[in-house]
Amino acid sequence: LMAGLLDIVPPQARANFLAAPGFETQLAQLLNAGALANGWLITGGEGAGKATLAYRLARALLWRQRPLDAETLDVPESAPEFALVASGGHPDLFVAARRFDDKKERYATEITVETIRELNQFLSYTASMGGWRVAIIDSAEDLNRNSANALLKVLEEPPARAALFVLSSAPGRLPATVRSRCRRIDLRPLPNETIAVFLESEGVVEGGDARKLASVAGGRPGFALALALGDGAAAIDAVGDFWAAAAKDGDVGIVASRLAAKEEEGAFALFRTLLNARLAAEAKSLAVRGHPKASAFVDLHERLNALFRRAEAVNLDRYQILLAAGRAFGAAIK
Missing domain, CATH: 3.40.50.300 (P-loop containing nucleotide triphosphate hydrolases)
Structure with missing residues (x-):
């Protein structure tokens, strides 16, 4: 769960x-x-x-x-x-x-x-x-x-x-x-506005916060609720920081330290899902445009999925896993 x-x-x-x-x-x-x-x-x-x-x-x-x-x-x-x-x-x-x-x-x-x-x-x-x-x-x-x-x-x-x-x-x-x-x-993604209204009806967030969470939930009501009731804001920020750092030089140490903290377990789980969704969307966007990096992002998406699944299976250190993910990201976009 x-x-x-x-x-x-x-x-x-x-x-x-x-x-x-x-x-x-x-x-x-x-x-x-x-x-x-x-x-x-x-x-x-x-x-x-x-x-x-x-x-x-x-x-x-x-x-x-x-x-x-x-x-x-x-x-x-x-x-x-x-x-x-x-x-x-x-x-x-x-x-x-x-x-x-x-x-x-x-x-x-x-x-x-x-x-x-x-x-x-x-x-x-x-x-x-x-x-x-x-x-x-x-x-x-x-x-x-x-x-x-x-x-x-x-x-x-x-x-x-x-x-x-x-x-x-x-x-x-x-x-x-x-x-x-x-x-x-x-079950296909629902419109962002539908998700935002749903979040408000559940009484978890209102107005602009509901729309912000809906915009990154990928049309998934359960995931939107998880973001609203869990560490959604922290996870959203972490994905942005990870993406920027990995794209720059592959060094995601600051983000890794933050997410490796014991109290950030919830944020890490949400981070994984958000990162996975963003990678999939980027791969699809590049493929539609015929960009030469499209296949690299498809491979990266699969590689990080496998990395995170293996980490969960054997309870590996989150800090080391995130460093490895950052290196893989940096190598893929060079």
Whole structure:
């Protein structure tokens, strides 16, 4: 879980969902027609609302009193199914995610094959409450090769009245066999003004501050909330300072020292996401213009992604990781 999201209503307990007009109506019609069975791949950037949508779909499927002609996925907060999903206690919902390791006092780096086998066993049972069985894989990027292969077997032969929602921020990195077994729901970026209004409605920021955060959130409501409730301002400044220093001479020592401080863990997590988004946008802009540096920025984007993922997996020193990122940045733009 991204630092800064801790004070936000978690996806499983959030009643509202921000989406483009007409988006949810189409999903409600599929549900009404009984066409939500089998595997679904829900894609979008970090904080786009993938988990919120998955839990929203799960609640709608599991709500036994849902009208057959409902036009939305809304489930009353007073419904037993809403409380059961929010608490993680619904017997017909299985969530495959990285498990917390009590001994190491941190989350595992992967979703293990054992977890997917538990999912397969769960789907073999009759629904406890007489309806659907729903599984959420959060997220596909955390699957290792064995667990991905085990998931593929589930997707190839899904049982009746079972729905699997696979969440992914980078669907292009998933095995083609997994992608081909799933229907797809893409959460596209929302307009900045929509994000700003959303932030104000959540009561976290107002006016100019809401617009500033919306402008760097990439159209992702969850990420915008993380910026507003976490260390968004510090992370935004850090990305600007890192970019300027790395582009000048690759020496990002001052920024690295700032973000390496223990109390800046939240800002560092947000910094990573913002830097990743800015690099992706720069690579796309250069490619559109046919600039010779376009491929260098694509490679840099991938390299820094891998660097940060490896650092998280083995808990490397943030200061050294940022210095390495600065050197890679400086070399890429020469």
